[in-house]
Amino acid sequence: MKNEKKISTPVLRRLPKYYRHLEELSRNGIEKISSKDLSKLINVTASQIRQDLNCFGGFGQQGYGYHVQTLRDNLAEILGVTKRYTAIIVGVGHLGQALANHTTLPRSGVDLIALFDVSPDVVGTEVAGLTVKNISEVNRFCLENHVDVAVLTLPKSEALPVATVLANAGVKGFWNFTNTELSFSGMNVSVENVYMGDSLMKLCYDVQDS
Amino acid sequence: MKNEKKISTPVLRRLPKYYRHLEELSRNGIEKISSKDLSKLINVTASQIRQDLNCFGGFGQQGYGYHVQTLRDNLAEILGVTKRYTAIIVGVGHLGQALANHTTLPRSGVDLIALFDVSPDVVGTEVAGLTVKNISEVNRFCLENHVDVAVLTLPKSEALPVATVLANAGVKGFWNFTNTELSFSGMNVSVENVYMGDSLMKLCYDVQDS
DNA sequence: TAGATTGTTAATCGATTAACAATC
DNA sequence: TAGATTGTTAATCGATTAACAATC
Numbered sequence: 001m002k003n004e005k006k007i008s009t010p011v012l013r014r015l016p017k018y019y020r021h022l023e024e025l026s027r028n029g030i031e032k033i034s035s036k037d038l039s040k041l042i043n044v045t046a047s048q049i050r051q052d053l054n055c056f057g058g059f060g061q062q063g064y065g066y067h068v069q070t071l072r073d074n075l076a077e078i079l080g081v082t083k084r085y086t087a088i089i090v091g092v093g094h095l096g097q098a099l100a101n102h103t104t105l106p107r108s109g110v111d112l113i114a115l116f117d118v119s120p121d122v123v124g125t126e127v128a129g130l131t132v133k134n135i136s137e138v139n140r141f142c143l144e145n146h147v148d149v150a151v152l153t154l155p156k157s158e159a160l161p162v163a164t165v166l167a168n169a170g171v172k173g174f175w176n177f178t179n180t181e182l183s184f185s186g187m188n189v190s191v192e193n194v195y196m197g198d199s200l201m202k203l204c205y206d207v208q209d210s
Numbered sequence: 211m212k213n214e215k216k217i218s219t220p221v222l223r224r225l226p227k228y229y230r231h232l233e234e235l236s237r238n239g240i241e242k243i244s245s246k247d248l249s250k251l252i253n254v255t256a257s258q259i260r261q262d263l264n265c266f267g268g269f270g271q272q273g274y275g276y277h278v279q280t281l282r283d284n285l286a287e288i289l290g291v292t293k294r295y296t297a298i299i300v301g302v303g304h305l306g307q308a309l310a311n312h313t314t315l316p317r318s319g320v321d322l323i324a325l326f327d328v329s330p331d332v333v334g335t336e337v338a339g340l341t342v343k344n345i346s347e348v349n350r351f352c353l354e355n356h357v358d359v360a361v362l363t364l365p366k367s368e369a370l371p372v373a374t375v376l377a378n379a380g381v382k383g384f385w386n387f388t389n390t391e392l393s394f395s396g397m398n399v400s401v402e403n404v405y406m407g408d409s410l411m412k413l414c415y416d417v418q419d420s
Numbered sequence: 421t422a423g424a425t426t427g428t429t430a431a432t433c434g435a436t437t438a439a440c441a442a443t444c
Numbered sequence: 445t446a447g448a449t450t451g452t453t454a455a456t457c458g459a460t461t462a463a464c465a466a467t468c
Contacts, residue, residue, distance in 0.1 A: 010459065012415065016408035020389060034425060043391065046425095047461050054427060062426040063468040079411050080418035094308035101304045108410045148417055173417035175410060179230060181253065190416035192409050198226035199402050200318045200385060201289050205222065206400035207358055207383035208290035220435065244449060256449095257437050264451060272450040273444040427466080437456070444449085 011052050015079055017042060018049070022072035034065035085110045086147050087175075090162060091154025092117040092132050095177060099151055100128035110149060114141060117154075138162070142169035149173040156180055221262050225289055227252060228259070232282035244275035295320045296357050297385075300372060301364025302327040302342050305387060309361055310338035320359060324351060327364075345372070352379035359383040366390055 021042050025033060039046040053059055053066075059074055060066045076082050087110045089096045096115065099105065105112055115132045117123055123134045133141065141147075150171045152159055159178035166174075173190045176182055182191050231252050235243060249256040263269050263276075269284055270276045286292050297320045299306045306325065309315065315322055326345045327333055333344045343351065351357075360381045362369055369388035376384075383400045386392055392401050 008459075012412060013408070015415075016405070016411040019411070020407070036425080041391075045461065047463095048459090050426065051428085051460080058427065060426050061468060062466070063424045065425065078415070080414045081411060083414070083418060085414060085417065094311045098304035098308035104407045104410055107407060108414050110410070110414070149413065173413045175413055181251075190413060192413035192416070194404075194406060194409050195226070196404060197230070197314045197317060198223070199404050200314055200320070201226040201229070201291060202222060203359065203383050203385055203400060203402035204290045204293070204295060204318050204320070205225075205288070206402070207295065208293060218435075246449080255437065257439095258435090260450065261436080261452085268451065270450050271444060272442070273448045275449065423468105425466105425468085428464090430461105430463080432461070433459085435456105435458080437454105439454080440452090442449105442451080444447105 007055050011055055014044065014048075014052055015075060017044075018052070019072065019075040019079060019081070022068055022075060025068045026072050030068050032065045033068055035060070038066075081107075081109050083109055085149055086113050086145070087111065087149040087151060088114045088116060088138070088141070088147055089151040089153060090116045090135070090138065090166070091152065091158075092122050092127055093153060096151070096153035097127055099153065100130075105151075113145065113147070116141075135162070139165050139169050142166055142171055147171050149175060151175045151177070153177045217265050221265055224254065224258075224262055225285060227254075228262070229282065229285040229289060229291070232278055232285060235278045236282050240278050242275045243278055245270070248276075291317075291319050293319055295359055295383075296323050296355070297321065297359040297361060298324045298326060298348070298351070298357055299361040299363060300326045300345070300348065300376070301362065301368075302332050302337055303363060306361070306363035307337055309363065310340075315361075323355065323357070326351075348372070349375050349379050352376055352381055357381050359385060361385045361387070363387045 021038070035046040035049045038049055056074070056078055059071050087105060089100055089112065092115050100112060100115060112128060112130065115127055115130055116135045116138045117132050118135045122132050125132050147170065150163070150166050152163060152174055154162065156178050159176070159180040160182060163174055163182050164184070167184050167187055167189050174182060174192070176191055176193045177196070179195060179197060231248070245256040245259045248259055266284070266288055269281050297315060299310055299322065302325050310322060310325060322338060322340065325337055325340055325342045326348045327342050328345045333342050335342050357380065360373070360376050362373060362384055364372060366388050369386070369390040370392060373384055373392050374394070377394050377397055377399050384392060384402070386401055386403045387406070389405060389407060
Protein backbone atom coordinates (compact mmCIF):
# COMPACT_ATOMS: atom_id res chain seq x y z
CA MET A 1 0.00 0.00 0.00
CA LYS A 2 2.91 2.31 0.75
CA ASN A 3 6.17 3.21 -0.88
CA GLU A 4 7.41 -0.12 -2.15
CA LYS A 5 11.03 0.44 -1.14
CA LYS A 6 11.67 -2.03 1.66
CA ILE A 7 12.56 -0.36 4.93
CA SER A 8 15.23 -2.03 7.04
CA THR A 9 14.41 -3.22 10.52
CA PRO A 10 16.91 -0.98 12.33
CA VAL A 11 15.32 2.07 10.70
CA LEU A 12 11.83 0.86 11.53
CA ARG A 13 12.74 0.29 15.15
CA ARG A 14 13.86 3.87 15.51
CA LEU A 15 10.69 5.42 14.11
CA PRO A 16 8.62 4.97 17.28
CA LYS A 17 11.35 6.73 19.20
CA TYR A 18 11.29 9.67 16.83
CA TYR A 19 7.54 9.76 17.02
CA ARG A 20 7.56 9.71 20.82
CA HIS A 21 9.91 12.64 21.02
CA LEU A 22 8.17 14.64 18.36
CA GLU A 23 4.91 14.19 20.18
CA GLU A 24 6.48 15.58 23.28
CA LEU A 25 8.04 18.48 21.44
CA SER A 26 4.71 19.21 19.85
CA ARG A 27 2.96 19.09 23.22
CA ASN A 28 5.49 21.55 24.53
CA GLY A 29 4.71 23.94 21.70
CA ILE A 30 8.03 23.58 19.87
CA GLU A 31 7.46 24.45 16.22
CA LYS A 32 10.65 23.48 14.46
CA ILE A 33 13.67 21.33 15.14
CA SER A 34 16.86 20.59 13.23
CA SER A 35 18.30 17.12 12.95
CA LYS A 36 21.22 18.42 14.99
CA ASP A 37 19.08 19.53 17.92
CA LEU A 38 16.95 16.39 17.77
CA SER A 39 20.16 14.41 17.74
CA LYS A 40 21.24 15.84 21.09
CA LEU A 41 17.84 15.18 22.54
CA ILE A 42 17.53 11.54 21.67
CA ASN A 43 21.05 10.23 21.35
CA VAL A 44 21.01 9.36 17.68
CA THR A 45 23.36 11.05 15.21
CA ALA A 46 21.95 13.84 13.08
CA SER A 47 23.13 11.98 10.04
CA GLN A 48 21.16 8.93 10.99
CA ILE A 49 18.02 10.89 11.68
CA ARG A 50 18.16 12.49 8.24
CA GLN A 51 19.01 9.19 6.61
CA ASP A 52 16.15 7.43 8.36
CA LEU A 53 13.55 10.05 7.60
CA ASN A 54 14.56 10.17 3.99
CA CYS A 55 13.52 6.58 3.53
CA PHE A 56 10.01 7.98 3.51
CA GLY A 57 10.54 11.22 1.67
CA GLY A 58 11.73 14.73 2.33
CA PHE A 59 9.97 15.98 5.41
CA GLY A 60 12.43 18.76 6.10
CA GLN A 61 13.38 22.00 4.53
CA GLN A 62 16.94 23.07 3.81
CA GLY A 63 18.16 25.87 5.98
CA TYR A 64 15.21 25.51 8.33
CA GLY A 65 14.92 22.01 9.72
CA TYR A 66 11.79 20.00 10.37
CA HIS A 67 8.37 21.32 11.21
CA VAL A 68 7.62 19.37 14.37
CA GLN A 69 3.92 18.88 13.93
CA THR A 70 4.14 17.95 10.28
CA LEU A 71 6.86 15.44 10.93
CA ARG A 72 4.98 13.96 13.85
CA ASP A 73 1.87 13.57 11.73
CA ASN A 74 3.82 11.98 8.94
CA LEU A 75 5.40 9.50 11.31
CA ALA A 76 2.04 8.71 12.84
CA GLU A 77 0.78 8.01 9.35
CA ILE A 78 3.74 5.81 8.45
CA LEU A 79 3.58 3.84 11.67
CA GLY A 80 -0.13 3.41 11.21
CA VAL A 81 -0.95 4.86 14.60
CA THR A 82 -3.75 6.91 13.11
CA LYS A 83 -5.55 3.77 12.04
CA ARG A 84 -7.80 1.83 14.37
CA TYR A 85 -7.01 -1.73 15.36
CA THR A 86 -8.90 -4.23 17.45
CA ALA A 87 -7.18 -6.44 19.96
CA ILE A 88 -7.86 -9.23 22.39
CA ILE A 89 -5.80 -10.26 25.38
CA VAL A 90 -5.30 -13.95 25.87
CA GLY A 91 -4.27 -14.83 29.39
CA VAL A 92 -5.50 -12.52 32.10
CA GLY A 93 -2.81 -12.92 34.73
CA HIS A 94 -1.02 -10.01 36.32
CA LEU A 95 0.64 -8.98 33.10
CA GLY A 96 -2.50 -9.36 31.00
CA GLN A 97 -4.42 -7.23 33.45
CA ALA A 98 -1.70 -4.62 33.53
CA LEU A 99 -1.74 -4.32 29.75
CA ALA A 100 -5.53 -4.19 29.72
CA ASN A 101 -5.44 -1.17 31.98
CA HIS A 102 -2.40 0.48 30.50
CA THR A 103 -2.34 3.40 28.08
CA THR A 104 -0.04 1.58 25.66
CA LEU A 105 -2.77 -0.02 23.61
CA PRO A 106 -4.98 3.05 23.11
CA ARG A 107 -1.94 5.24 22.42
CA SER A 108 -1.22 3.13 19.35
CA GLY A 109 -4.80 3.25 18.19
CA VAL A 110 -5.57 -0.22 19.44
CA ASP A 111 -9.00 -0.93 20.92
CA LEU A 112 -9.22 -3.77 23.37
CA ILE A 113 -12.43 -5.64 22.61
CA ALA A 114 -12.17 -8.84 24.63
CA LEU A 115 -10.14 -10.81 27.17
CA PHE A 116 -9.85 -14.56 27.52
CA ASP A 117 -8.59 -16.93 30.17
CA VAL A 118 -8.91 -20.56 31.22
CA SER A 119 -9.17 -20.14 34.95
CA PRO A 120 -12.70 -20.17 36.44
CA ASP A 121 -11.39 -17.71 39.03
CA VAL A 122 -10.89 -15.12 36.35
CA VAL A 123 -13.51 -15.94 33.71
CA GLY A 124 -16.58 -13.81 34.32
CA THR A 125 -14.78 -11.14 36.31
CA GLU A 126 -14.52 -7.63 34.98
CA VAL A 127 -11.18 -6.26 33.81
CA ALA A 128 -10.75 -2.86 32.21
CA GLY A 129 -14.50 -2.63 31.72
CA LEU A 130 -14.79 -5.96 29.95
CA THR A 131 -16.02 -9.30 31.21
CA VAL A 132 -13.34 -11.95 30.83
CA LYS A 133 -14.49 -14.71 28.51
CA ASN A 134 -13.66 -18.39 28.56
CA ILE A 135 -10.81 -19.35 26.27
CA SER A 136 -13.06 -21.95 24.68
CA GLU A 137 -14.95 -19.12 23.00
CA VAL A 138 -11.91 -17.49 21.46
CA ASN A 139 -12.05 -19.24 18.12
CA ARG A 140 -15.67 -18.35 17.45
CA PHE A 141 -15.12 -14.84 18.73
CA CYS A 142 -12.30 -14.23 16.25
CA LEU A 143 -14.29 -15.68 13.39
CA GLU A 144 -17.29 -13.51 14.18
CA ASN A 145 -15.40 -10.33 15.00
CA HIS A 146 -12.56 -8.73 13.17
CA VAL A 147 -9.52 -9.07 15.42
CA ASP A 148 -6.28 -7.48 14.25
CA VAL A 149 -3.99 -8.19 17.16
CA ALA A 150 -3.78 -10.78 19.91
CA VAL A 151 -1.80 -9.99 23.03
CA LEU A 152 -0.33 -13.25 24.31
CA THR A 153 0.16 -13.19 28.05
CA LEU A 154 -0.54 -16.81 28.76
CA PRO A 155 1.72 -19.66 29.90
CA LYS A 156 4.50 -20.66 27.54
CA SER A 157 3.12 -24.12 26.97
CA GLU A 158 -0.18 -22.81 25.63
CA ALA A 159 1.29 -20.13 23.44
CA LEU A 160 1.84 -21.96 20.17
CA PRO A 161 -1.38 -24.02 20.07
CA VAL A 162 -3.52 -21.02 20.96
CA ALA A 163 -1.72 -18.74 18.54
CA THR A 164 -2.23 -21.26 15.75
CA VAL A 165 -5.96 -21.29 16.36
CA LEU A 166 -6.04 -17.51 16.36
CA ALA A 167 -4.00 -17.19 13.19
CA ASN A 168 -6.38 -19.56 11.45
CA ALA A 169 -9.26 -17.47 12.69
CA GLY A 170 -7.83 -14.41 11.01
CA VAL A 171 -5.67 -12.68 13.62
CA LYS A 172 -2.92 -10.79 11.79
CA GLY A 173 -0.55 -9.72 14.54
CA PHE A 174 0.73 -11.19 17.77
CA TRP A 175 2.17 -9.19 20.60
CA ASN A 176 3.95 -12.02 22.25
CA PHE A 177 5.03 -11.95 25.89
CA THR A 178 5.41 -15.71 26.25
CA ASN A 179 9.12 -16.23 25.48
CA THR A 180 8.23 -18.65 22.74
CA GLU A 181 9.38 -18.70 19.14
CA LEU A 182 6.09 -18.54 17.27
CA SER A 183 6.06 -19.40 13.63
CA PHE A 184 3.29 -19.59 11.10
CA SER A 185 4.64 -20.98 7.90
CA GLY A 186 3.61 -18.80 5.01
CA MET A 187 0.60 -17.31 6.75
CA ASN A 188 1.30 -13.58 6.47
CA VAL A 189 1.15 -13.11 10.20
CA SER A 190 3.32 -10.66 12.11
CA VAL A 191 4.84 -11.39 15.47
CA GLU A 192 6.41 -8.93 17.81
CA ASN A 193 8.18 -10.57 20.71
CA VAL A 194 8.70 -8.83 24.03
CA TYR A 195 11.38 -10.67 25.94
CA MET A 196 11.30 -8.85 29.23
CA GLY A 197 13.42 -11.50 30.89
CA ASP A 198 16.17 -11.06 28.31
CA SER A 199 16.22 -7.37 28.96
CA LEU A 200 16.57 -7.97 32.69
CA MET A 201 19.41 -10.42 32.13
CA LYS A 202 21.24 -7.89 30.05
CA LEU A 203 20.84 -5.45 32.94
CA CYS A 204 22.18 -8.00 35.42
CA TYR A 205 25.15 -8.56 33.16
CA ASP A 206 25.88 -4.84 33.07
CA VAL A 207 25.41 -4.42 36.80
CA GLN A 208 27.42 -7.41 37.96
CA ASP A 209 30.88 -5.97 37.52
CA SER A 210 30.35 -2.33 38.16
CA MET B 211 36.34 -8.76 36.74
CA LYS B 212 35.85 -10.93 33.69
CA ASN B 213 37.63 -11.44 30.42
CA GLU B 214 38.63 -7.95 29.45
CA LYS B 215 37.79 -8.33 25.80
CA LYS B 216 34.84 -6.04 25.21
CA ILE B 217 31.74 -7.89 24.04
CA SER B 218 29.57 -6.18 21.46
CA THR B 219 25.97 -5.37 22.25
CA PRO B 220 24.44 -7.53 19.49
CA VAL B 221 26.27 -10.54 20.90
CA LEU B 222 25.24 -9.73 24.44
CA ARG B 223 21.62 -9.40 23.43
CA ARG B 224 21.62 -12.88 21.99
CA LEU B 225 23.04 -14.57 25.07
CA PRO B 226 19.79 -14.60 27.06
CA LYS B 227 18.13 -16.25 24.11
CA TYR B 228 20.74 -18.97 24.00
CA TYR B 229 20.45 -19.40 27.73
CA ARG B 230 16.67 -19.67 27.58
CA HIS B 231 16.77 -22.38 24.96
CA LEU B 232 19.56 -24.30 26.63
CA GLU B 233 17.62 -24.28 29.84
CA GLU B 234 14.68 -25.79 28.02
CA LEU B 235 16.82 -28.38 26.28
CA SER B 236 18.38 -29.28 29.59
CA ARG B 237 14.96 -29.57 31.23
CA ASN B 238 13.95 -31.90 28.44
CA GLY B 239 16.93 -34.09 29.12
CA ILE B 240 18.84 -33.30 25.92
CA GLU B 241 22.52 -33.90 26.54
CA LYS B 242 24.29 -32.52 23.52
CA ILE B 243 23.52 -30.18 20.67
CA SER B 244 25.44 -29.00 17.64
CA SER B 245 25.48 -25.40 16.51
CA LYS B 246 23.64 -26.59 13.43
CA ASP B 247 20.75 -28.13 15.36
CA LEU B 248 20.56 -25.20 17.74
CA SER B 249 20.51 -22.95 14.73
CA LYS B 250 17.34 -24.56 13.40
CA LEU B 251 15.73 -24.33 16.80
CA ILE B 252 16.26 -20.66 17.45
CA ASN B 253 16.57 -19.03 14.06
CA VAL B 254 20.14 -17.86 14.30
CA THR B 255 22.82 -19.12 11.91
CA ALA B 256 25.15 -21.83 13.17
CA SER B 257 28.05 -19.62 12.25
CA GLN B 258 26.78 -16.85 14.44
CA ILE B 259 26.18 -19.13 17.39
CA ARG B 260 29.74 -20.42 17.24
CA GLN B 261 31.12 -16.93 16.73
CA ASP B 262 29.12 -15.58 19.67
CA LEU B 263 30.03 -18.34 22.06
CA ASN B 264 33.68 -18.07 21.17
CA CYS B 265 33.78 -14.57 22.53
CA PHE B 266 33.82 -16.26 25.91
CA GLY B 267 35.95 -19.28 25.18
CA GLY B 268 35.64 -22.72 23.65
CA PHE B 269 32.62 -24.37 25.17
CA GLY B 270 32.25 -26.97 22.45
CA GLN B 271 34.12 -29.96 21.29
CA GLN B 272 35.08 -30.65 17.69
CA GLY B 273 33.21 -33.51 16.16
CA TYR B 274 30.73 -33.60 19.01
CA GLY B 275 29.02 -30.30 19.56
CA TYR B 276 28.10 -28.62 22.83
CA HIS B 277 27.27 -30.31 26.09
CA VAL B 278 23.92 -28.69 26.90
CA GLN B 279 24.23 -28.52 30.65
CA THR B 280 27.79 -27.25 30.64
CA LEU B 281 26.99 -24.57 28.12
CA ARG B 282 23.91 -23.52 30.01
CA ASP B 283 25.88 -23.23 33.24
CA ASN B 284 28.58 -21.23 31.53
CA LEU B 285 26.04 -18.84 30.08
CA ALA B 286 24.36 -18.49 33.45
CA GLU B 287 27.73 -17.60 34.90
CA ILE B 288 28.52 -15.09 32.16
CA LEU B 289 25.13 -13.43 32.38
CA GLY B 290 25.45 -13.30 36.13
CA VAL B 291 22.17 -15.09 36.69
CA THR B 292 23.76 -17.24 39.38
CA LYS B 293 24.47 -14.19 41.49
CA ARG B 294 21.89 -12.65 43.80
CA TYR B 295 20.63 -9.15 43.28
CA THR B 296 18.28 -6.99 45.30
CA ALA B 297 15.62 -4.87 43.68
CA ILE B 298 12.95 -2.37 44.51
CA ILE B 299 9.93 -1.42 42.44
CA VAL B 300 9.13 2.26 42.23
CA GLY B 301 5.58 2.92 41.14
CA VAL B 302 3.05 0.29 42.07
CA GLY B 303 0.48 0.71 39.34
CA HIS B 304 -0.78 -2.17 37.24
CA LEU B 305 2.56 -2.79 35.62
CA GLY B 306 4.51 -2.49 38.86
CA GLN B 307 2.20 -4.99 40.50
CA ALA B 308 2.44 -7.35 37.58
CA LEU B 309 6.23 -7.33 37.73
CA ALA B 310 6.16 -7.78 41.49
CA ASN B 311 4.18 -10.97 41.05
CA HIS B 312 5.88 -12.22 37.93
CA THR B 313 8.56 -14.89 37.71
CA THR B 314 10.87 -12.69 35.67
CA LEU B 315 12.70 -11.17 38.60
CA PRO B 316 13.40 -14.36 40.54
CA ARG B 317 14.39 -16.20 37.38
CA SER B 318 17.28 -13.79 36.95
CA GLY B 319 18.32 -14.13 40.55
CA VAL B 320 16.74 -10.85 41.56
CA ASP B 321 15.08 -10.58 44.99
CA LEU B 322 12.40 -7.98 45.36
CA ILE B 323 12.90 -6.34 48.74
CA ALA B 324 10.61 -3.31 48.68
CA LEU B 325 7.98 -1.39 46.74
CA PHE B 326 7.30 2.32 46.76
CA ASP B 327 4.49 4.57 45.61
CA VAL B 328 3.10 8.05 46.19
CA SER B 329 -0.59 7.28 46.26
CA PRO B 330 -2.18 6.90 49.71
CA ASP B 331 -4.51 4.35 48.09
CA VAL B 332 -1.57 2.05 47.49
CA VAL B 333 0.89 2.84 50.27
CA GLY B 334 0.38 0.41 53.13
CA THR B 335 -1.30 -2.25 51.02
CA GLU B 336 0.32 -5.61 50.52
CA VAL B 337 1.71 -6.58 47.12
CA ALA B 338 3.62 -9.78 46.48
CA GLY B 339 4.02 -10.29 50.20
CA LEU B 340 5.48 -6.85 50.83
CA THR B 341 3.90 -3.74 52.30
CA VAL B 342 4.11 -0.86 49.87
CA LYS B 343 6.15 1.99 51.34
CA ASN B 344 5.81 5.71 50.82
CA ILE B 345 8.09 7.10 48.16
CA SER B 346 9.38 9.62 50.68
CA GLU B 347 11.23 6.79 52.39
CA VAL B 348 13.00 5.57 49.28
CA ASN B 349 16.18 7.57 49.68
CA ARG B 350 16.80 6.44 53.23
CA PHE B 351 15.87 2.89 52.35
CA CYS B 352 18.47 2.75 49.60
CA LEU B 353 21.14 4.27 51.80
CA GLU B 354 20.45 1.78 54.57
CA ASN B 355 19.97 -1.29 52.38
CA HIS B 356 22.02 -2.48 49.48
CA VAL B 357 19.84 -2.08 46.40
CA ASP B 358 21.24 -3.26 43.09
CA VAL B 359 18.35 -2.61 40.76
CA ALA B 360 15.39 -0.26 40.66
CA VAL B 361 12.41 -1.13 38.52
CA LEU B 362 10.90 2.11 37.29
CA THR B 363 7.20 1.79 36.66
CA LEU B 364 6.14 5.28 37.63
CA PRO B 365 4.83 8.19 35.58
CA LYS B 366 7.17 9.63 33.00
CA SER B 367 7.39 13.00 34.68
CA GLU B 368 8.74 11.53 37.90
CA ALA B 369 11.22 9.18 36.29
CA LEU B 370 14.32 11.32 36.01
CA PRO B 371 14.14 13.08 39.40
CA VAL B 372 13.45 9.84 41.24
CA ALA B 373 16.12 7.95 39.35
CA THR B 374 18.65 10.63 40.17
CA VAL B 375 17.94 10.30 43.87
CA LEU B 376 18.27 6.53 43.62
CA ALA B 377 21.52 6.66 41.68
CA ASN B 378 22.96 8.96 44.32
CA ALA B 379 21.82 6.53 46.97
CA GLY B 380 23.82 3.75 45.35
CA VAL B 381 21.44 2.00 42.94
CA LYS B 382 23.49 0.53 40.12
CA GLY B 383 20.93 -0.58 37.57
CA PHE B 384 17.63 0.70 36.30
CA TRP B 385 15.03 -1.39 34.57
CA ASN B 386 13.20 1.46 32.99
CA PHE B 387 9.60 1.17 31.78
CA THR B 388 8.92 4.91 31.71
CA ASN B 389 9.76 5.80 28.09
CA THR B 390 12.24 8.37 29.29
CA GLU B 391 15.87 8.82 28.28
CA LEU B 392 17.63 8.54 31.62
CA SER B 393 21.20 9.70 31.85
CA PHE B 394 23.59 9.87 34.72
CA SER B 395 26.73 11.66 33.62
CA GLY B 396 29.74 9.63 34.55
CA MET B 397 28.06 7.73 37.35
CA ASN B 398 28.68 4.12 36.36
CA VAL B 399 25.01 3.31 36.33
CA SER B 400 23.39 0.90 33.88
CA VAL B 401 20.04 1.47 32.30
CA GLU B 402 17.96 -1.04 30.44
CA ASN B 403 14.98 0.49 28.71
CA VAL B 404 11.85 -1.46 27.92
CA TYR B 405 9.87 0.43 25.35
CA MET B 406 6.74 -1.65 25.16
CA GLY B 407 4.92 1.01 23.21
CA ASP B 408 7.60 1.05 20.54
CA SER B 409 7.25 -2.66 20.13
CA LEU B 410 3.51 -2.35 19.71
CA MET B 411 3.94 0.39 17.11
CA LYS B 412 6.29 -1.80 15.15
CA LEU B 413 3.61 -4.50 15.23
CA CYS B 414 0.96 -2.07 14.02
CA TYR B 415 3.26 -1.05 11.20
CA ASP B 416 3.69 -4.66 10.16
CA VAL B 417 0.00 -5.43 10.44
CA GLN B 418 -1.35 -2.39 8.65
CA ASP B 419 -0.64 -3.44 5.11
CA SER B 420 -1.00 -7.16 5.29
C1' DT C 421 23.00 37.50 -0.73
C1' DA C 422 24.88 34.76 3.28
C1' DG C 423 23.84 31.28 6.60
C1' DA C 424 21.78 27.24 7.80
C1' DT C 425 20.43 22.79 7.21
C1' DT C 426 18.54 19.38 4.44
C1' DG C 427 18.78 15.34 1.02
C1' DT C 428 21.91 12.22 -0.78
C1' DT C 429 26.14 10.18 -2.23
C1' DA C 430 30.48 8.21 -0.83
C1' DA C 431 33.57 6.29 2.86
C1' DT C 432 33.93 3.80 6.97
C1' DC C 433 32.94 0.77 10.16
C1' DG C 434 31.18 -3.32 12.28
C1' DA C 435 28.48 -7.34 12.17
C1' DT C 436 27.20 -11.49 9.81
C1' DT C 437 28.22 -15.26 6.94
C1' DA C 438 31.17 -18.47 4.61
C1' DA C 439 34.98 -21.40 4.50
C1' DC C 440 38.26 -24.42 6.21
C1' DA C 441 42.02 -26.14 8.98
C1' DA C 442 42.27 -28.13 13.60
C1' DT C 443 40.80 -31.82 16.35
C1' DC C 444 37.82 -34.75 18.86
C1' DT D 445 40.99 -44.04 10.41
C1' DA D 446 36.86 -41.51 8.72
C1' DG D 447 33.19 -38.43 9.97
C1' DA D 448 31.62 -34.68 12.34
C1' DT D 449 31.76 -30.34 14.12
C1' DT D 450 34.17 -26.95 16.37
C1' DG D 451 37.21 -22.60 16.63
C1' DT D 452 38.81 -19.06 13.86
C1' DT D 453 40.19 -16.53 9.86
C1' DA D 454 38.75 -14.32 5.64
C1' DA D 455 34.99 -12.47 2.62
C1' DT D 456 30.70 -10.31 2.34
C1' DC D 457 27.22 -7.68 3.48
C1' DG D 458 24.73 -3.96 5.54
C1' DA D 459 24.37 -0.19 8.57
C1' DT D 460 26.30 4.02 10.29
C1' DT D 461 28.84 8.11 9.70
C1' DA D 462 30.95 11.78 7.11
C1' DA D 463 30.89 15.02 3.58
C1' DC D 464 29.02 18.15 0.53
C1' DA D 465 26.22 19.92 -3.15
C1' DA D 466 21.46 21.53 -3.41
C1' DT D 467 18.39 24.86 -1.74
C1' DC D 468 15.49 27.25 1.41
